[in-house]
Amino acid sequence: MNALHSLQTLAVSIRSVRKVYGDPQSGPVALKSIDLDIHDNEFFTLLGPSGCGKTTLLRMIAGFEFPTEGEILLYGENIADRPPFERPVNTVFQHYALFPHMTIAENLAFGLESHPMGKVLKKHQITDRVREMLALVQMERFAARKPAQLSGGQQQRVALARALAPHPKVLLLDEPLSALDLKLRQAMREELKTIQAKTGITFIFVTHDQEEALTMSDRIAVLSEGEVQQVGRPEDIYERPRNRFVADFIGETNFIESTVTRVEADLAWFAGPAGHPLPAQPCSDVRVGATVTLSVRPERLHLVPVGTEGALPCRVDAQIYLGTDLQYQVSLSDGSRLTVRTPNSVDHNLRFAVGSQAGLLFDRGSASVLHD
Amino acid sequence: MHALPIAHTLERRRAFQSFLGVSPALVAISLFLIVPILIVIGYSLMEANPYGGVNKVFSSEAYTSLLFERQLDDSLAFTDAYLMIALRSIGIAGLTTLITLLIGFPVAVWLAMQPAHRRGLLIFLITVPFWANLLIRTYAWILLLRNTGVINNSLMGLGIIDQPLQMLYTDGAVLLGLVYTYAPFVVLPIYATLEKMDTRLLEAAQDLYAGRLRTLRKVVLPIAKPGILAGAILTFVPCLGAMIAPELLGGGTRMMLGNLIFRQFSDARNWPFGAALSLVLMAAVMLVLTVYALRAERQRIAKGGA
Amino acid sequence: MLRLFKRNGLSVQDFPGFGGFSFLFYLYLYAPIVVLVVFSFNANQSATVWTGFSLDWYRAAFANQALRQAAGNSLLIAVCASVVATAIATLAALGTSRGAKFKGLQLSMGAIMLPLVLPEIVVGVATLALFSTIGLSLGYGNLIIAHTVFCIPFAYLPIRARLNDMDLSLEQASADLYAGPWRTFRKVTLPLLMPGIISGLMLAFIVSLDNFVISMMVSQAGTTTLPIFIFGLLRMGVTPDVNAVSTLILGVSVLFVSLSYLLSKKNA
Numbered sequence: 025m026n027a028l029h030s031l032q033t034l035a036v037s038i039r040s041v042r043k044v045y046g047d048p049q050s051g052p053v054a055l056k057s058i059d060l061d062i063h064d065n066e067f068f069t070l071l072g073p074s075g076c077g078k079t080t081l082l083r084m085i086a087g088f089e090f091p092t093e094g095e096i097l098l099y100g101e102n103i104a105d106r107p108p109f110e111r112p113v114n115t116v117f118q119h120y121a122l123f124p125h126m127t128i129a130e131n132l133a134f135g136l137e138s139h140p141m142g143k144v145l146k147k148h149q150i151t152d153r154v155r156e157m158l159a160l161v162q163m164e165r166f167a168a169r170k171p172a173q174l175s176g177g178q179q180q181r182v183a184l185a186r187a188l189a190p191h192p193k194v195l196l197l198d199e200p201l202s203a204l205d206l207k208l209r210q211a212m213r214e215e216l217k218t219i220q221a222k223t224g225i226t227f228i229f230v231t232h233d234q235e236e237a238l239t240m241s242d243r244i245a246v247l248s249e250g251e252v253q254q255v256g257r258p259e260d261i262y263e264r265p266r267n268r269f270v271a272d273f274i275g276e277t278n279f280i281e282s283t284v285t286r287v288e289a290d291l292a293w294f295a296g297p298a299g300h301p302l303p304a305q306p307c308s309d310v311r312v313g314a315t316v317t318l319s320v321r322p323e324r325l326h327l328v329p330v331g332t333e334g335a336l337p338c339r340v341d342a343q344i345y346l347g348t349d350l351q352y353q354v355s356l357s358d359g360s361r362l363t364v365r366t367p368n369s370v371d372h373n374l375r376f377a378v379g380s381q382a383g384l385l386f387d388r389g390s391a392s393v394l395h396d
Numbered sequence: 397m398h399a400l401p402i403a404h405t406l407e408r409r410r411a412f413q414s415f416l417g418v419s420p421a422l423v424a425i426s427l428f429l430i431v432p433i434l435i436v437i438g439y440s441l442m443e444a445n446p447y448g449g450v451n452k453v454f455s456s457e458a459y460t461s462l463l464f465e466r467q468l469d470d471s472l473a474f475t476d477a478y479l480m481i482a483l484r485s486i487g488i489a490g491l492t493t494l495i496t497l498l499i500g501f502p503v504a505v506w507l508a509m510q511p512a513h514r515r516g517l518l519i520f521l522i523t524v525p526f527w528a529n530l531l532i533r534t535y536a537w538i539l540l541l542r543n544t545g546v547i548n549n550s551l552m553g554l555g556i557i558d559q560p561l562q563m564l565y566t567d568g569a570v571l572l573g574l575v576y577t578y579a580p581f582v583v584l585p586i587y588a589t590l591e592k593m594d595t596r597l598l599e600a601a602q603d604l605y606a607g608r609l610r611t612l613r614k615v616v617l618p619i620a621k622p623g624i625l626a627g628a629i630l631t632f633v634p635c636l637g638a639m640i641a642p643e644l645l646g647g648g649t650r651m652m653l654g655n656l657i658f659r660q661f662s663d664a665r666n667w668p669f670g671a672a673l674s675l676v677l678m679a680a681v682m683l684v685l686t687v688y689a690l691r692a693e694r695q696r697i698a699k700g701g702a
Numbered sequence: 703m704l705r706l707f708k709r710n711g712l713s714v715q716d717f718p719g720f721g722g723f724s725f726l727f728y729l730y731l732y733a734p735i736v737v738l739v740v741f742s743f744n745a746n747q748s749a750t751v752w753t754g755f756s757l758d759w760y761r762a763a764f765a766n767q768a769l770r771q772a773a774g775n776s777l778l779i780a781v782c783a784s785v786v787a788t789a790i791a792t793l794a795a796l797g798t799s800r801g802a803k804f805k806g807l808q809l810s811m812g813a814i815m816l817p818l819v820l821p822e823i824v825v826g827v828a829t830l831a832l833f834s835t836i837g838l839s840l841g842y843g844n845l846i847i848a849h850t851v852f853c854i855p856f857a858y859l860p861i862r863a864r865l866n867d868m869d870l871s872l873e874q875a876s877a878d879l880y881a882g883p884w885r886t887f888r889k890v891t892l893p894l895l896m897p898g899i900i901s902g903l904m905l906a907f908i909v910s911l912d913n914f915v916i917s918m919m920v921s922q923a924g925t926t927t928l929p930i931f932i933f934g935l936l937r938m939g940v941t942p943d944v945n946a947v948s949t950l951i952l953g954v955s956v957l958f959v960s961l962s963y964l965l966s967k968k969n970a
Contacts (some may be wrong), residue, residue: 088874090406107406108877121875124892134889135879190880409832410802416795418810420790421854425813428851429820435835449834503727504718520963525731527905528955529912531929532948535936536734539741539945546737579731612718637821639915644936654823661830661919674827681821 033099034196035226036062036085042092043080048092054080056250056339067220069229071237072247078230082196086115112141114187115196120179122171128182129167132157135190146207157185177208197229213240234274246270267396271319278362280318284310294318297360300336317394322365324390327352328383335383340376418488425562439649448665458668487651489635492574495630499580505616534573541569565647573641582627589623596644629688637677653677742945761945772931776911782846784906787853792899795861817852825852841925845863848920849910856909857902866900897965904962908955
């Protein structure tokens, strides 16, 4: 695995980047200390709530802001002190920022006519490239229109094409789908993935929508309050959240306070709710008797008829219909309350009514140890 | 990692460029307004030249003339003539401000409540007289107010009166003219503040049993306050130095500071006195503006600004 | 027209009586102007007794050599002053509302607004004092200089407003797409700023054309502007040709304000 990684060039490398506004000693800190590596040809997402610093980080890669400390390497070169027009990096803005006084074709040609990275292009090269980009986003018919005449989704595609036209090494996308409605957003997600795969350009995508991050990314960096909380593939982030923030921000989860009962080579046992033993992968210095928070996703819990072998007795407090799933709130004998989610494909007869008794089963390996 | 110097140099270069941009304006205004004001201060301390202009001889005659008259035996006697003019100016300016606010506020509220597509046209209709020539607009009032003017002629024609009413060359005429001049100055700032008001606040107030008068007092008025204050300043300050309305509508006897100063440079040919009066006027204006600015600054800090 | 002032039923936003009051207000604003215009077409010598429709006074106005001279002077001064003032104001607006803050920014903005804030008579006295002291006697040059200075804030305000409304991200997008600062200015900032600049230009033009107090103070023997000319006519008594001249000037003002309004609506 490592050998393969070393063969991949690092598209963007963020080294100890720190951003403070105003006075370096006392001003507001936007980014505390960020270290990130983004690979070539990767769809990388910066995910986090508003104010976490993800947009600031993106703008520093683009060149609209400069780090107070640290380096930003683009394929090995430090670009942290270069203005935006000297970086082979292009941005798709949140509200598209299409030039209202130019036609779509002129918008697309703008970057090419600006001598990108010193390259002077001939007239026919520019027109060919514009036509190519229009075809890529299926907007050929709109070449002569002005941005005001286009819908939100169409403007978004033009913004994408405009940013791709000058062959950037990395494409930055600042919450580009946030202004679109749900159906359009879902369609655009697919389109963006396709285009990334087709062009092979590294995409760095910023969003606060975790569903978007999970469906589109090769890897995700979860940020909060100016720090990276966790970096990994979507499955890793979801199944094995490192800390409370990540577990809570992505999807829903049950937090279970537990004590360590047994530590084995690659497994540890924890006393969960009502003393029920739970196995989980330990991560460094987990000692017997220590109190640890575990995270268990609701869909890894199952309700079975009361009295089933190995099931914890519980009482159903609430039943919520979610369309695709049924969500139950249950309480156990020791007072702890948990959320259980079951796909709605289950037979109606197996639904549990409010107030009824049931049994609770834990999937093996469903518990994650949280660190903080 | 050490802090990047590039951010600072870029920032400083851009700050310098901004300064360059502003410099032609600053040069123009320093040279042709600020320096001249200094010259005016100088003039106020010089001797009047009977043919107009000044003699470059020091004299404090201008300032003593403000309050004292030189008798034939060279002694000084207190005269309140100019003091009265100053007080009248302040009084009329204050009254004008009050009246324009009373008139302007309901109009601004009404405007803000109109549907958006109508508002543009209605505001345009207020702006048009605002930009039309003031001299001409004030002259038009002469047409209306004079003894053989439209109002008197209509009233006599209808048989309501048989002697023309003396309307022109009264304090009332000056007041009317000034209110007319400054009414848009009041309506527009109040409207601007109210335009941004969320009309759902009115719904909330009336949902909570507030009648329309109470809603007006407790919801609309406080929101409009900054606009009211701005409008008051925009009216009071220029009104203090108004020249056209008192000159055309007040005749020679009901002078305000504005046309008093004007006379010093035309008929009376007493430049130093005119200069002194200008400085008095300017001081009054600066005083009012400073109080307003300080108040605005204090409010801004209280609201949590930096 | 009355429909502008009536509304069906009373909604939450209605304050009874305000509509009627506002109607009276508009009447008050326009009554003198309407009277003026109407009487400019009066066949009679009297400026205020109507006897019949006539274009005589307009014919007299156009034939009046002194009037044409004064009008020409006013136009010349207005064109020169407004163009120079707008150029200066554009640079100033870019300096104060784009680009980095520099020390004394607030003070600079205050200084730019100074001619607006001081009473006209004070500005007039000061300008006269300056010209008298340095002995500047350029005739219309004096007036052009004086007008330029007080036109600067009038041009500055709409340009600054337009700049503040302009989406910063457009200039960022331009830089992102490899355009250096000059190219960004030429291709993005300036075209988008143009409506504001034109608005400022027109405002400065009207303000210069209409100016009376400062022009009166600064003008020397032999230099007349249109408002000074009219004031002279007024001094001699109210006559109908004043009405005609006034209506013409009003017409020009209304034209310009309407143009400015339509321009801003088009680019909203």
